[in-house]
Amino acid sequence: MADSGRLHTPQQALDSLSNGLEPLPLEWVALEAAGDRVLAQTLHARHDTPPFDNSSMDGYALRAGDSGKVLPVSQRIMAGQQSAPLEEGTCARIFTGAPLPEGADSVIMQEQVETRDEGVFIPAGLEVGNSVRLRGREITTDDVLVRQGSRLNSAALGFLAGQGFDRVPVYRKPRVALLFTGDELKLPGEPLAPGQIYNGNRFMLLDLLPRFGAEISLVEQVPDTLEDMTQALARASRQVDVIVTTGGVSVGDADYVRRALESLGELDLWRLSIRPGKPLALGHIDQCRFVGLAGNPVSSFVGAWLFLRPLMGGLQGCEAMQALPEVSARAAFSTETAGRDHYMRVTLHWEGDGYRAVAFEDQDSSILRSCVNANALAVIGAHSQVTPGDSIRCLLLVS
Numbered sequence: 001m002a003d004s005g006r007l008h009t010p011q012q013a014l015d016s017l018s019n020g021l022e023p024l025p026l027e028w029v030a031l032e033a034a035g036d037r038v039l040a041q042t043l044h045a046r047h048d049t050p051p052f053d054n055s056s057m058d059g060y061a062l063r064a065g066d067s068g069k070v071l072p073v074s075q076r077i078m079a080g081q082q083s084a085p086l087e088e089g090t091c092a093r094i095f096t097g098a099p100l101p102e103g104a105d106s107v108i109m110q111e112q113v114e115t116r117d118e119g120v121f122i123p124a125g126l127e128v129g130n131s132v133r134l135r136g137r138e139i140t141t142d143d144v145l146v147r148q149g150s151r152l153n154s155a156a157l158g159f160l161a162g163q164g165f166d167r168v169p170v171y172r173k174p175r176v177a178l179l180f181t182g183d184e185l186k187l188p189g190e191p192l193a194p195g196q197i198y199n200g201n202r203f204m205l206l207d208l209l210p211r212f213g214a215e216i217s218l219v220e221q222v223p224d225t226l227e228d229m230t231q232a233l234a235r236a237s238r239q240v241d242v243i244v245t246t247g248g249v250s251v252g253d254a255d256y257v258r259r260a261l262e263s264l265g266e267l268d269l270w271r272l273s274i275r276p277g278k279p280l281a282l283g284h285i286d287q288c289r290f291v292g293l294a295g296n297p298v299s300s301f302v303g304a305w306l307f308l309r310p311l312m313g314g315l316q317g318c319e320a321m322q323a324l325p326e327v328s329a330r331a332a333f334s335t336e337t338a339g340r341d342h343y344m345r346v347t348l349h350w351e352g353d354g355y356r357a358v359a360f361e362d363q364d365s366s367i368l369r370s371c372v373n374a375n376a377l378a379v380i381g382a383h384s385q386v387t388p389g390d391s392i393r394c395l396l397l398v399s
Ligand SMILES: Nc1nc2c(c(=O)[nH]1)N[C@H]1C(S)=C(S)[C@@H](COP(=O)(O)OP(=O)(O)OC[C@H]3O[C@@H](n4cnc5c(N)ncnc54)[C@H](O)[C@@H]3O)O[C@H]1N2
Pocket: 180, 181, 182, 184, 185, 197, 198, 199, 200, 201, 202, 246, 247, 248, 249, 250, 251, 252, 255, 276, 277, 278, 279, 293, 294, 295, 296, 297, 299, 365, 366
């Protein structure tokens, strides 16, 4: 049977989330704590990097015009040492990273010279600049180092450290409350009574959200009553930037989340034309944003990747987090979709000339096992058919 009307598209959900969305305030953090944080100001070079001409090889520094001769060694320069001007008609023993002596214009690696009693024979034909890393080759003073809105990866941290930054301005992390509904839920370590299950979403989201830059500041299991949910939402909305709930957003008798939200704030959008995750609910309570993920574990997982990642990105001023990177792949499965777009969990394997997408056999939204080895979501449009070998669009699950 077809889904009843008024299902929204994922794009409408993203538009709703980005409505009035501003990055959170700037804060300064120590460089060692800045991994994956988003720069709140463009940083400029404080000095040239490298700060001085230096050797890229262990060998001998000389004037290129002196090659083809035996040259006496007039000094020895290690990395971290200062060099003296190079005496006419001599060479300097030099090591990788050591400053080039004034007057030298090239370096020859030690494997290419012959050591003689009088000095070192340098084969003819050495070119000016050989094995020399010129000052400012990487960046010069005042150039843009890293732009505002960039998420700092390990290389960026090392690069900024190379410029002497010990603190950087970043957007504050979004504070998130995770509220779980479902009286059937217990925590691992507790015994299960008949009908009960463990709260897998809790552990999945506690791990996933920080990967999107969130700081989890509140975690609660809320009893399945309208009153408890209303109180929990009201409390959380005063403490955090975003409330995330799982479960209780569908149409069952214990699905109180939307009603609780509407009594305190507004429900901006409910129900998407996607599978899994149809009952997604978006809204706000004053300035606090609300994302109600469907309770089925895969629905929560996929909903987090599709909607919480861009929301966390927007709150951190990071354009790159608005959409997951895409690749095309050849399907290694067949499927037929009904009225909703299907986000299938797949594992992409490189096959030399392209990716092959292998889908977990059971794509029901309760089967979290389908996500364990998935590295992408294959997006299969509504009312379509896929047969093996068909080209399909895949969203990469990179945080
Ligand atoms: N009559 C209808 N029934 C349902 C519809 C519908 O349109 N009409 N939609 C189905 C779809 S699609 C989904 S998805 C689910 C989502 O419903 P809820 O968001 O209200 O989620 P719950 O009913 O609370 O739970 C669903 C399922 O997931 C398990 N669950 C919940 N929380 C957790 C957790 N933290 N860890 C592990 N598992 C969890 C829960 O026990 C249920 O089995 O509704 C369909 N029904």
